[in-house]
Amino acid sequence: xxxxxxxxxxxxxxxxxxxxxxxxxxxxxxxxxxxxxxxxxxxxxxxxxxxxxxxxxxxxxxxxxxxxxxxxxxxxxxxxxxxxxxxxxxxxxxxxxxxxxxxxxxxxxxxxxxxxxxxxxxxxxxxxxxxxxxxxxxxxxxxxxxxxxxxxxxxxxxxxxxxxxxxxxxxxxxxxxxxxxxxxxxxxxxxxxxxxxxxxxxxxxxxxxxxxxxxxxxxxxxxxxxxxxxxxxxxxxxxxxxxxxxxxxxxxxxxxxxxxxxxxxxxxxxxxxxxxxxxxxxxxxxxxxxxxxxxxxxxxxxxxxxxxxxxxxxxxxxxxxxxxxxxxxxxxxxxxxxxxxxxxxxxxxxxxxxxxxxxxxxxxxxxxxxxxxxxxxxxxxxxxxxxxxxxxxxxxxxxxxxxxxxxxxxxxxxxxxxxxxxxxxxxxxxxxxxxxxx
Numbered sequence: 001x002x003x004x005x006x007x008x009x010x011x012x013x014x015x016x017x018x019x020x021x022x023x024x025x026x027x028x029x030x031x032x033x034x035x036x037x038x039x040x041x042x043x044x045x046x047x048x049x050x051x052x053x054x055x056x057x058x059x060x061x062x063x064x065x066x067x068x069x070x071x072x073x074x075x076x077x078x079x080x081x082x083x084x085x086x087x088x089x090x091x092x093x094x095x096x097x098x099x100x101x102x103x104x105x106x107x108x109x110x111x112x113x114x115x116x117x118x119x120x121x122x123x124x125x126x127x128x129x130x131x132x133x134x135x136x137x138x139x140x141x142x143x144x145x146x147x148x149x150x151x152x153x154x155x156x157x158x159x160x161x162x163x164x165x166x167x168x169x170x171x172x173x174x175x176x177x178x179x180x181x182x183x184x185x186x187x188x189x190x191x192x193x194x195x196x197x198x199x200x201x202x203x204x205x206x207x208x209x210x211x212x213x214x215x216x217x218x219x220x221x222x223x224x225x226x227x228x229x230x231x232x233x234x235x236x237x238x239x240x241x242x243x244x245x246x247x248x249x250x251x252x253x254x255x256x257x258x259x260x261x262x263x264x265x266x267x268x269x270x271x272x273x274x275x276x277x278x279x280x281x282x283x284x285x286x287x288x289x290x291x292x293x294x295x296x297x298x299x300x301x302x303x304x305x306x307x308x309x310x311x312x313x314x315x316x317x318x319x320x321x322x323x324x325x326x327x328x329x330x331x332x333x334x335x336x337x338x339x340x341x342x343x344x345x346x347x348x349x350x351x352x353x354x355x356x357x358x359x360x361x362x363x364x365x366x367x368x369x370x371x372x373x374x375x376x377x378x379x380x381x382x383x384x385x386x387x388x389x390x391x392x393x394x395x396x397x398x399x400x401x402x403x404x405x406x407x408x409x410x411x412x413x414x415x416x417x418x419x420x421x422x423x424x425x426x427x428x429x430x431x432x433x434x435x436x437x438x
Contacts, residue, residue, distance in 0.1 A: 046415070055276075057418060065315055078310075084310070089315075093374055102271060115243075119302045126240075130205045130206045133148045137210075152383040168190060169221050187230065207240040209234070212245045217412075220412075235236050246259055283314060284315065331417075335362055338362055341415075348428060355368075355435070364411045368409060392438065397434050
């Protein structure tokens with residue numbers, strides 16, 4: 001069996017992320033097309049999580065592959081101080097889809113690098129040190145980004161950098177702040193608490209507030225307009241920068257170009273991106289900054305440098321991706337298919353009492369599973385090994401032919417933006433059969 005041979009060789013010669021190596025029992029992948037991939041024994045999987053929520057345009061897009069091939073025949077690499085056509089063109093395209101006040105891009109190779117550089121720019125520009133960020137958030141696995149994220153994986157990195165301050169989350173399903181309150185009332189109470197934290201930390205010490213444009217692997221936990229307008233008011237009041245992390249939620253994932261587009265009052269100063277800019281065909285990320293920040297660095301050194309920044313081959317893949325999004329109308333498609341996905345998941349919740357809440361928008365949704373809807377006790381506890389019921393669900397999904405995240409008590413539903421209604425029903429059917437086990 002070729003699958004097992006490939007797995008054994010990978011386990012023998014490589015190290016896997018976020019797990020003890022003896023517990024790593026991966027799916028293999030030989031080829032991929034559209035929303036599916038096949039292992040080395042020919043078994044087909046539906047890619048229900050777009051790999052790491054990054055293969056937005058699906059696998060095997062001929063236009064992007066051709067663009068990479070054509071660019072490779074011209075220039076594969078130019079060091080970052082050299083001007084290239086792909087670098088300029090992709091930055092132009094990014095400026096076209098972001099608000100007018102965002103004018104220039106600093107390119108990186110991934111999301112964690114983008115976050116590191118966004119925080120560095122904010123601190124250089126303001127002369128302040130502290131960054132406020134959410135507990136239930138994930139911003140990457142490099143040292144500073146890992147500290148900024150509240151994801152419990154950061155605890156292996158403690159004490160981390162000293163200038164990160166964590167703030168509570170708009171977790172209306174579980175936060176005590178939201179008990180006996182509407183979402184808007186809870187959001188307002190949380191905003192008042194965050195302003196108190198700013199005052200306690202000293203507004204003159206806070207460079208930026210860092211938030212995901214739309215929450216990701218921490219559980220798609222999202223505040224509403226009251227939350228976001230309140231954050232913007234705090235930033236305006238104390239002259240604090242707003243960094244929005246669109247690494248996961250950007251490029252149509254939520255049915256808009258960016259997650260923050262759902263909130264008209266929000267005016268980010270820096271936007272970090274990665275993942276969907278190339279749909280994972282090649283690694284690329286970056287930070288888009290406001291005109292004011294760009295102007296500051298006209299006369300002040302930008303102390304950010306990366307060997308592979310603005311990599312020509314990766315930028316070419318980004319350009320082709322942007323064209324695919326527009327030509328195939330994938331942003332609107334995400335919005336429409338998101339409505340289909342939502343209906344199917346809501347129908348599923350009528351059938352299975354273990355579904356506590358469904359959260360998200362567009363093709364960026366999650367199912368939170370509980371032992372009891374009244375007590376809301378999670379089916380698998382936060383930051384602990386998967387419970388036996390969740391292990392059964394995870395194993396059944398793989399057996400059914402689904403690749404997706406099952407984290408703690410959550411099943412993530414974040415398929416490629418090209419997915420069809422029929423394929424959504426296929427995936428939800430697999431989840432249906434898995435939930436029957438509990």
